[in-house]
Amino acid sequence: MEGETHRKAPRRPPAPETKFEDDMARLEEIVSEMESGALPLDDLIKRFEEGRALAARCSARLEEARARIDKVLADGSQAPLELEDKP
Secondary structure, eight states: OTTOOOOOOOOOOOOOOOOHHHHHHHHHHHHHHHHHTOSOHHHHHHHHHHHHHHHHHHHHHHHHHHHHHHHHHTTTTSOOOOOOOOO
8 A cells, every 4th residue: 555654563672681590490490391291282382482592592601601711711721621511
């Protein structure tokens, strides 16, 4: 229709920054909720999406922390930090 302008949906403000530990705790809650078997499919999908986003954010933060530690150690007095996955 002529003369109409299409408005974009208003942008949501970015989510407030949360602590790594808070994100990990929420991720653990999500896993427990999903494993309980009590959630309907739609809620399971929402939790899955939230969990994936949290996991990605936590992973990025861990990579940033590793880079910061490696930078501190880069003076040559010690070898770069090697992190091991422990069960």
